[in-house]
Amino acid sequence: MKAQTKTALAKAGVGIMCAVMTALCGLFMYDRSKIMYYTAVVLFAIAAVAYCALDSEKYPHASRTVLVGAILTAIVVGCYIIYVTTGLSDRFNDFDALKQFILDSGFWGALVFIGLTVFQVVVLPIPEAVTILLGVAIYGATWSFVLSVIGTVIGSLISFMLGKVFGRKLCNWMFGADNTEKYARILSEKGKFLFIIMLLFPAFPDDMLCMIAGITSMSYAYFTVICLVTRPVMIGLTAYLGSGAIPFSGWGIPVWIALVCLMFAAFVVISGLRKSIESRKPKRR
Numbered sequence: 514m515k516a517q518t519k520t521a522l523a524k525a526g527v528g529i530m531c532a533v534m535t536a537l538c539g540l541f542m543y544d545r546s547k548i549m550y551y552t553a554v555v556l557f558a559i560a561a562v563a564y565c566a567l568d569s570e571k572y573p574h575a576s577r578t579v580l581v582g583a584i585l586t587a588i589v590v591g592c593y594i595i596y597v598t599t600g601l602s603d604r605f606n607d608f609d610a611l612k613q614f615i616l617d618s619g620f621w622g623a624l625v626f627i628g629l630t631v632f633q634v635v636v637l638p639i640p641e642a643v644t645i646l647l648g649v650a651i652y653g654a655t656w657s658f659v660l661s662v663i664g665t666v667i668g669s670l671i672s673f674m675l676g677k678v679f680g681r682k683l684c685n686w687m688f689g690a691d692n693t694e695k696y697a698r699i700l701s702e703k704g705k706f707l708f709i710i711m712l713l714f715p716a717f718p719d720d721m722l723c724m725i726a727g728i729t730s731m732s733y734a735y736f737t738v739i740c741l742v743t744r745p746v747m748i749g750l751t752a753y754l755g756s757g758a759i760p761f762s763g764w765g766i767p768v769w770i771a772l773v774c775l776m777f778a779a780f781v782v783i784s785g786l787r788k789s790i791e792s793r794k795p796k797r798r
Contacts, residue, residue, distance in 0.1 A: 524565045527583055531561035534587050541594045553590045560586065581678055592632060615651055623660055626651070630664025634720050635671050641720070645751045658752040662745045669723040669740045676727020684725050696725045712743040719744075 535557050542550040560583035569576040618625045626648055633644050644664075648657030675683060684693040700708055700722070708726065711717040726736060 520569055523580070527564045527580065528561050530587055531557040531583060534590055537594060538590065549593065553586070556586050557583070578678075585675070585678065592636070615647075622651070626660050627664040627667070630661055631668040631671065634665055634668025634723070635675075641665070641748070642751050645748055649752055654752045658745070658749050661748045661752065665744050665748060666740050669720075669744065670737065672720065672723040673727045673733070673736050676724040681728050684728060687724070688721050692721070693725055696722060697728055700726055700729050700731070709739055709743055712739065713746055
């Protein structure tokens with residue numbers, strides 16, 4: 514197939530995708546959120562016109578950027594439509610209802626739970642412990658740990674990719690310019706080791722850090738390895754401590770005492786470290 518034919522098919526595909534997503538927005542989003550609706554329609558219109566008008570041979574980088582932006586917008590809007598039409602927007606305020614929704618999914622329940630975890634990492638401003646304990650209530654500690662790790666790592670990679678693709682503007686919009694600048698400076702000046710520490714302890718906003726790390730020079734390979742090493746630690750602690758697997762009698766008493774002492778020591782050390790690194794002024798150039 515010739516390059517011109519491939520380009521024509523790609524442009525036609527993007528145009529069709531944008532048209533379909535605009536129609537879905539009109540069906541499912543118009544009465545839900547006017548701001549989301551108009552923003553999505555404008556973005557799809559701009560993406561369709563820009564991608565079809567751009568000369569991919571003269572401007573390959575701009576063409577790829579528009580293509581990736583259109584696809585990511587379609588994914589986000591699609592997830593939002595599913596979120597509101599399935600009633601998940603109401604169920605997030607009701608633990609039992611959300612639990613029942615996943616149980617009613619039957620064979621697909623595990624995939625629904627993973628998708629929920631991914632959604633929580635990338636979009637939802639709710640604590641990670643909520644989804645982990647929801648998994649504990651449905652699947653038990655071990656399976657909640659496994660499924661939560663899968664969803665959290667996938668969500669972290671998506672956040673990192675969004676930071677790489679859309680850059681500082683997206684982070685400023687989601688987290689504020691001050692937070693973005695502060696953590697981007699910390700990650701750039703203190704390097705990769707500090708990023709490991711920050712992901713290991715709950716004193717830092719780990720989901721935010723994943724996207725902000727994308728605007729730094731950190732590579733995909735390093736980020737993936739660090740997520741696979743660090744994210745399971747807090748997930749495992751939350752899942753097993755929250756499940757009651759460690760009893761409050763017998764052998765569990767010294768274990769709980771040791772855990773409390775370790776957690777308190779870690780809290781003191783990390784709190785001091787956090788105040789120290791966040792209070793430092795950026796170096797003058």
